[in-house]
Amino acid sequence: xxxxxxxxxxxxxxxxxxxxxxxxxxWIRAHATYYGVNDSPASLGGAxxxxxxxxxxxxxxxxxxxxALFRSGESxxxxxxxxxxxxxxxxxxxxxxxxxxxxxxxxxSNNNNGWCNLPRHHFDMSSPAFFRIARRGNEGIVPVFxxxxxxxxxxxxxxxxxxxGNFNMVMIxxxxxxxxxRAVAVRGSKGKTWLQMTxxxxxxxxxSGDFRGQRLSFKVTLTDSKTQTFLNVVPSSWWxxxxxxxxxxxxx
Numbered sequence: 001x002x003x004x005x006x007x008x009x010x011x012x013x014x015x016x017x018x019x020x021x022x023x024x025x026x027w028i029r030a031h032a033t034y035y036g037v038n039d040s041p042a043s044l045g046g047a048x049x050x051x052x053x054x055x056x057x058x059x060x061x062x063x064x065x066x067x068a069l070f071r072s073g074e075s076x077x078x079x080x081x082x083x084x085x086x087x088x089x090x091x092x093x094x095x096x097x098x099x100x101x102x103x104x105x106x107x108x109s110n111n112n113n114g115w116c117n118l119p120r121h122h123f124d125m126s127s128p129a130f131f132r133i134a135r136r137g138n139e140g141i142v143p144v145f146x147x148x149x150x151x152x153x154x155x156x157x158x159x160x161x162x163x164x165g166n167f168n169m170v171m172i173x174x175x176x177x178x179x180x181x182r183a184v185a186v187r188g189s190k191g192k193t194w195l196q197m198t199x200x201x202x203x204x205x206x207x208s209g210d211f212r213g214q215r216l217s218f219k220v221t222l223t224d225s226k227t228q229t230f231l232n233v234v235p236s237s238w239w240x241x242x243x244x245x246x247x248x249x250x251x252x
Contacts, residue, residue, distance in 0.1 A: 027145035030121035032082060034130035035064065046105025048076035048202035049171055053104050055243075057153050057174030061129040064105035066115070066122035074223060075103045076203045077173065078180035079151040082123055084133040085143040092138040099132035100149060101125060102179070115141065151179035156246030157230065159218060161238055166210035170218070171203050177251030178224035181205075188214035189236065226251060 046064055050056040063082075069075055081100050084093030107116035107124040115122045123144065134142050153176040163169040172181055181203065185194040188211040197205040216234035221227040228251060234244045 027083075027147050028121060029085070030082075030123060030144050030146050031115055031141050032063075032084075032123040032125055032130065032133075032144045033115065033141050034125045034127045048073065048104045048106075049204045050076075050104050050173055050202075053102070056104075057155070057158065058102040058104060060126055061099060061101045061132075062104040062126045063101040063129060064107040064116075064124040065103050066107050066117070066120055066124075067109060068119050068121055069123075070103070070106045073106075073199060073202045074182065075180050077151070077175050078103045078178070078223070079149050080123070080146050081149045082125070082129075082133060082144050082146045085145060088143045092135050092140070092142050094133055094135060097133045099129050101129050102151065121146070150252075151176050153250060156248050156250055157220065157228075157233075158243050158245050159216075159230075159234055160243040161234065161240050162204060163206070163240055166212070167206070168209065168211050169200055169204050169206040170197075172205065172218075172220065173203060174245075175220075175222070175251055177226060178222035179251075180223045181220060182223045182225075183221040185219040186211065187217045187219075189216075189232070190214050194219060222251060 053059065053062050065075055079100055079102055081098055083098035086093040086095045101123065107122060109117040116124065123146065153174045155174060157172065158174040160171040160173065162171055172184065175181060184197040184205045186197055186207050187194045188209065195207055195209050197207045200206040213236055215232045215236045217229065217231045218233060219227065219229045230246045230249065233246050
């Protein structure tokens with residue numbers, strides 16, 4: 001490639017970076033709103049399928065992500081540090097304030113050039129999280145910076161059994177470290193091979209095997225490529241609706 005071609009490639013990469021608001025210090029420009037729900041745990045669930053983020057280990061600091069960030073559920077469980085851009089909006093931003101939120105929901109696009117439309121990066125936050133960085137009385141939108149951070153969780157990774165009959169599905173939550181899951185494999189106590197699971201939706205993973213009456217082991221790979229194996233984390237007496245923990249074994 002000649003020098004002219006190299007300059008052209010460099011220019012294209014620079015424009016692509018600027019289009020999503022990347023800053024030189026690793027923070028990315030975005031905007032944030034809040035969806036105005038009360039603090040009831042049942043009101044904070046969403047498209048990741050956690051139902052109750054308190055039971056999932058996330059607490060009240062959660063957010064719905066725009067499509068550019070949600071990535072068809074791949075970001076579920078991931079953690080983002082968000083701070084308000086005080087110089088850009090000193091009226092509504094709290095100076096120096098930041099909050100870490102967990103991705104639990106999807107903010108859909110609309111036909112009116114909405115803030116969650118592609119390619120915009122947007123956080124529709126729970127009200128407890130939003131008012132950690134913005135002044136009360138603001139019912140609009142604030143400019144923010146964000147970056148991915150490691151998730152700090154208490155206790156072990158949680159596996160909630162879902163499905164019915166020979167349809168097995170597991171919801172994985174309270175994941176530390178990278179937080180968001182890229183791949184899952186399951187192995188029953190009656191077999192010796194790992195069966196790759198597929199993402200059904202959000203944080204729910206399904207398999208084609210019938211594992212009733214077996215102890216279950218899971219191999220979990222995060223989006224940062226870290227992998228851990230949780231042997232016999234689910235006892236043979238399991239049933240749909242039950243949740244089991246890895247008892248302190250956790251991603252960091």
